[in-house]
Amino acid sequence: MSVALDLADIQGTVLRNRPMPYFGAYLLFRVDDADGAKALIRRLIPHVDSAQDWDDPADEAWINIVFTCEGLRRLGLAEDIVEGFPIEFRQGMAARKAYLGDVGASDPEHWDMPHGRVGFHVGLFVMAPSQAARDDKLAIGHAALGAGHGLTLVGRLDVGVPPTLREHFGFADGISRPFIEGEGGSPLPGQGAPMKAGEFVLGYENELGVLATGPGPEVLWRNGTYIAIRKIRQDVAAFRAFLRANGQTREEQEFVAAKMMGRWRSGCPLALAPTADDPSLVPDKQRNNAFGYYDDDPDGRITPVGCHIRRVNPRDALKDSITDARLHRVLRRGSAYGPLLPEDVLDDDGVDRGIVLAMINANPGRQFEFVQAQWVNDGDFISQGSRSDPIVGRRDRADDFLVPARPVRRRLTGLPDFTVTRGGEHVFLPSLTGLRWLARAAGS
Template sequence: MTLELQDIQGTVLNNRPMPYFGSYVAFRINDAGSARTMLERLIPHITSAADWARPRENAWINIAFTWEGLRRLGVREEILDGFPIEFRQGMAARSAFLGDVGRSAPEAWDFPHGNNGFHVGLMVMASTHEGRDEKLAMGRRALEGLAGVELAARLDVGVPPTLREHFGFADGISRPFIEGQGGEPLPGQALTKAGEFLLGYENELGQLATGPGPEAFWRNGTYIAIRKIHQDVAAFRNFLRMSAADSAGQEKVAAKMMGRWRSGCPLALSPDADNPALVADAQRNNDFAYFEDDRIGRKTPVGCHIRRVNPRDGLQDTMAEARLHRLLRRGAAYGPMLPEDAVEDDGHDRGIVLALINANPGRQFEFVQSQWVNDGDFVSEGRRTDPILGRRDRADDFAYPDKPIRRRLAGLPDFTATRGGEHVFLPGIGGLRWLAGMQAGDP
């Protein structure tokens, strides 16, 4: 089985260049005809998975829709009603279930969602500022003379030259290998059925992942959970300083919370000291498991971030099946870096935008967010949540095995806060053509 790469939007399968410059641009649809005209103009420039490795300008552009955006575009009601409830309701309506409460509640969001102005979004990436700006200019040209589509928001993102996110961790090391994508998986890279990430293919349940309406609309499409997450870098640094007497101790605490040293070196392979050289070796840097080697988390704590969002084989003695909840994760930083020696916040907004690709928003993204990030029962951690991203209204401590005794870190502050979120549908390129050619009342 091979994937139809020429019909799949490129961001689904392909890693972004490192470093890169990008933008998330949200638009509001006020007129269906204008929106279809814009889409018709953009389709020839959309980057497919086949195009990704050989772009003309080292720049890429993809497009996605909220449920409300598809409604405003003119998709018939019986098709709209066939979408998953998570996509139909939108992420803001599901905030309590997802743990977006308190300072993360939708009332505090500064990026629009499907019910207040986010109907269609462009994802632009490039290896240079100039390449990004040219793709953005292409989007502006597609809107010329179309009063029925208006700009709602723009957020510039990217990966800094350090290849580190704002808390100082290397990012983008681990990802699943999708059946049919071509090539061979790296050691430790989980082989996953294509239907976990793309409609039109078999998933891990042995079922064909499908969508509503005609196959021409949904085939090779997928869903993306977009999350804008503010990072309180000063709070994170100060917590590390309060938790350890020296820099080596602070690095250890950070590594225990994440599950990797800040270089990206996994605790599973180097639990006592960082080993940056290991990170550069793609044959080694992700080649580890938990069940036989580290079941109770002496090396990689069971409640740390990477073990929560990707338990690997660590759940073999429970009813949970990690293979049913895998996500393809794309992360990009926004906002200026806080100077390395700063311990006070400078007032600038900074954080990360997560694009979490999944073919089933309920059992993939929403399950991981509600059950693994914001609840500890699945690893016998009670109400403890993710020490990096988790909510703090249920528990605010983190514990891990240490020498000579188990260590408990109490009083974790909110290191992060949700500032935007939405489930979007990313059609295949054939699906985009179907949308552009659709007229009101089309079968």
């Protein structure tokens, strides 16, 4: 049965892809005074974009607004309602560090993004197709939220696609994502059957066949959702050096990179181009994601079972296991930050660069946190012991990567930390109706 999503009430970033190229910014605020903050949020609400506005935004740019658990508290939300939110959201991401593998250099004590109880409480996200449009929209957001009593700006993070239109390790990104029931249109090959809307938006049935709900009055949670935000620093020099150490020619190095990711750096999937890149396939939406693993590649000789994309979305590969992969999907919005490391530089220049991941999910424990802890940072589910994701995984328990091949598999050893977590938070993205309610009724 088809589902009608209330697009005019759902904040735009949930269902709509960002533009390409993109220019964005995250402004992070602390709530100092509930009444003052609510008055400022009321000023901002007319500028917040819904999923319906997305294709035709008035200023060619989009504003969305989110809250941390402490932010909801400080706006005056009653404690018995706060207590009904998921534990991951209530604790905050820093407190989840042991489960999420944020250890060593990734430990929250080193994070540079404000987080936790005294960190940030309200987040304003702007996304635009040009820097000028971003700055215009930011000025509107800042004028509403930043120019008055009640909120203090405590952090700002600018994001934008590098001139290569690739993320910092050199891969094309933003190709594969789940298709959501009710979003309009029909799934592309490889997207699988439409996902139940309740996996990504509260107020709809989820993949377990139950209504995804939240605490307190329906007006607070219906058409809202959660976003797991992660600021991840990328050590581009280390990645390049690793490829050089494991491939004698450019072609061999590209092959190693493709085996680690599951796609060539062009974005072309290994599954459809096992031995040589075929960039012509990438713009073709009917083909660039049209693959599974179960029938054609059960042992991962083409797309290694431990590579990034096969871990984070095993597609049909776990069909014979007790894990239902459809219960662990996330909607990704990854945005690059920091300048590119000039091509062929093999030494770290100390400049901060990486990705800000925004993982949209209606159930942060079952979705983002499960993927991060079980699939990215562990290998048990694919009989790989404690081996982690070769690109973004933790390295304190295992640091090798297996590349199945005939006649003998290859084992890459000594993988360093290519990424370090620099910040993270679970935030709540209310609907527009929920936002109006929060800015008026909560606590009064």
